[in-house]
Amino acid sequence: MDCLLQLHDLEIGFHDRGKETVSLLPPVNMKLKSGDFVALMGPNGAGKTTLLRTITGMHPGLGGKVLLYGKPIHSFSKAALSKHISIVLTDRITDYFLKVYDVVSMGRYPFTGFWGHLKAADHELVERSLKASGTDHLANRTLVSLSDGERQKVMIAKALAQNTPLIVLDEPAAFLDYPSKIELMQLLQHLASAEGKTIVFSTHDLELALHTANRLWLMARDLPIKEGIPEQLVLDGDIGHYFNRSGLVFDRMHGKFTKQGQTGLKIKLQGEGLNRKWLQYALLRKGYQLVNEGGAAIELFASEKGFTYQLKDKDRTFTTKIEPILDVLSKL
Amino acid sequence: MALMLLMFFLNLVFGSVWIPVKDIWQVVINDTTAIDSGIVLIVNNFRIPQALTAILAGAGLAVAGLMMQTLFRNPLADPSILGISSGASLGVAMLLAVSGAITGHAFVNFGAWGHLGITGSAFLGALLVLLLILYLSRRMGNIISLLIIGIMIGYLAGALVGFVKYFSQRDDVHAFVIWGLGSFSNVGHEQMPYFSALILTALALSWLLVKPLNLMLLGERYASNLGLNVSVNQLYIILVAGFLTATVTAYAGPIAFIGLAVPHLARNLFKTADHRILMPATILLGAVLALICNLIARAPGFDGSLPINAVTSLIGAPFVIYIILRRRHLYLKE
Incomplete structure (x- = not known):
């Protein structure tokens, strides 16, 4: 059972107002195995968020299947799904009185009874998640008093408390300064390698993805998804292909984009x-x-x-x- | 809790006639042999129903406000935000105008039946708006659109009320204005069982919603990922909060401010966002605040009673400002 999630001829997109369907990509066929640490990369508007929402069962696919442990994801109830997949978003939580510990505790809600009462074992898991994400010293702080980086780590702690095999993060590094980005990636890398979590995150930060993820999923509008080891994708020229934009070329030697048409000097x-x-x-x-x-x-x-x-x-x-x-x- | 009982007792003691504590106690324990029958009458028929109404209305509005603020993730939301109390106003205005037009007499001359008619029409108007909101919420994907539509329905109902008033008899307009000022003294002995049953049922139902309410603090998408059926629970919350608002407004008029202020008081007092604590806290604080307001409204020197609405805002607003100014502690990095 090492295949966690399987995408079978999956078509993603949405229904237009006039009931017309807008498909974003050719059908996707991919697998996610336990311990995978995947970066989903693509330019803005390629459909990264739609893909993530579709493979987490929050958005219906237009065709094909998403299989979780070999069973269609829609055969899982919401409550059941919450024990298999956790998400981390950039959504702002606006309540002034929510404390870090409360938020992380909510990761245990799928496992609690009607009143949401946490047992001793739940509290233990919350404590462990706070420690693992490096946020245990923030436990009694309100969410509004945190920096963006700290807040993102708290939401990861929530996902850890949820204790799901798969964690999906939508743009976790957006709004973070460079050191916080690195710190965040190291944390995710550790969770994948040491705790065996399967992690998928989307980003448009190419360097970050190249240097941290085990695998890349490359997306661009109307191109089939390209999947592979980051370094191989660089060598094969796929990165440049998927991020083609006039005036920019991907410098394979340095792993970054440079301006095309250099001055004469x-x-x-x-x-x-x-x-x-x-x-x-x-x-x-x-x-x-x-x-x-x-x-x-x-x-x-x-x-x-x-x-x-x-x-x-x-x-x-x-x-x-x-x-x-x-x-x-x-x-x- | 003790504060609430104290306030309840003070509400029985003070008023245009001052009644000794000893006498009140005797009435409460039903030992009325040694007391002036006039006092028994005042306590049993006026003071006790009025205090009970204040408790139920305060608690109901406060809980409705708490649920609206969490549902819309907006600290400015209050029970009237979805236009439900405006619907009640429209109901009352329509009743006054239509009966005036048919009979040629002002409705206020109809006596006891008039009271019941006003309550009934307010309830009907509020429920109709609630149904409309529920129907729209099924069609709307977005809770913020619903918020805006609710506010618009409120304006619409307000405008219609203006029209109706223009064509109404003078006495009826006066009656409408009086109703609009709010009062805890409209629920008599006969109506008390119905009023309390409706409010207590809705309060019990809202208590069942503490876990969904907590999850909604994280926003719809996180809540959904944590196993919550968001749209169904949004519907429940609107239904229960709307029902509380409709009931209170029907019996006590559109009472402002308690629903907005009490949830803020509760959060600041208990320094928490957890609805398992906030729910009982808002019920008690809502009851206490309503009793205090009622006490002030009947304070000696004001001869009779001040409109409740004026009092709630007058003492509530400065208090909330004071609390918000003091809450820098939320940003402290211990």
């Missing part, structure tokens, strides 16, 4: 190490063209100590900072 860059790497990033960001052979307007050399630059027919100049070099280049 040609630069010869030599050297090794950290200084060279970051000088190169700075030059690429400015849109300069790096060349190996002649015709360069300026020659740069990076070493451990700093940078040397030499304009055509001029003396060499040494500097320890990148900024003076960019100043010189901008005047050319």
Whole structure:
């Protein structure tokens, strides 16, 4: 029973006002296994949220099947489904008096009786979930007093308290600053590898997905979903294909998008190490063209100590900072 | 609880006639041999029904307000937000105008039957609006659209009331204005069993909704993922809260503010969002606040009684402002 969720010729979309159906993708055939840590990637409007809502049984598919443990997802009651799939959204919770502990406790509600009374074992699980998500020190705080990153972790704690094999997160990294994003991804990675949770999250942050997820699902409007190991998808050129947009090209060497059509200025860059790497990033960001052979307007050399630059027919100049070099280049 | 009993007792003691505590106790325990029969009459026929009405109406409105605020996830929601009390007003206005037009006499001259007629027509008007809202909520995918439609229905009913008033007899318009000021003294002995049965049933039903109400604090999508059938429970909440509002408005007039303020008082006092605590808290605080307002309305010097509506807002509004200003503790990072 290692196949948790199976998508069989699944068509996603919605019914229009005039009863016409709008299909977002060609039929999807995919599997989710226990312990998978999947990033769902695609440009805005590709249908990431619709796909997630469809595979969690919150939105009907237009055709095909979603099978949970081999059974159609619609054969599960809402109450039963809440014990198999938990979700984390970016929805704001607006109540002023809700405390972190209350919210995480609600993860246990599917397992409680009519009045929602938590037993000792439930409280224990709530405590454990708070610890696992690194939010135990926030337990008595109100939700409104938290930062976006803390709040997102609290909602993950809620999902952990729900104790479902599958956790689905819609844009969990949106609104987070960079360190919080990394922290969040490390937490999810740990939950997948150490606790055997199956985790699917959507994001439009390519670098984040490339460096953390075990598998990628690539989506674009009207293209079939592409699935695979992140690194292989880079090598095969799929990333560039799925994110094609005029003016941007995917630089496979550096795993990021760069502007197409660089300015004419040609630069010869030599050297090794950290200084060279970051000088190169700075030059690429400015849109300069790096060349190996002649015709360069300026020659740069990076070493451990700093940078040397030499304009055509001029003396060499040494500097320890990148900024003076960019100043010189901008005047050319 | 003790505060509520104390307030209940004070309500029996004070009024245009001051009655000694000892005498009241004797009436309550039904030992009336040694007391002036006039006092027995006042306590039994006026003071006790009035205090009971205040308790039931206060508790009912407060609970209805709590449920509306949670349902719409909006701190400004109150029992009148879906236009239900406006429906009651329209019912009363229609009754006054139609009877005036048919008989040629002002309705207020009809005596005891007049009271019952007003209650009945208010109830009917409120229930009709409630049914309309329930029907619309089935068709509406979005609870916020329903909120806006409810407010619009309120305006619509208000406008119709204006029309009807324009064509009504002068005495009837006066009667309508009096009804609109709200009063806890309209429920007599004969009506008390019905009134209390309706309110107590609805309060019991609302108590059954604490778990769905808690889940709704997280928003529809989280609540649904936690196994809640959101649309069905939204319907229950509207039904129960609407029924409470309809009943109270029919018997006591459109009483403002208690339904808005008491849930805020309860949350701030108990520092919680958990409806398992908020539900009993709003019931008790609603009853206490209504009793206090009734007490002030009948305070000596005001000769007779002030309109309840003026009192509820007058003492309630500053109190709520004070509480909101003081709630910086919610943002504290201990």
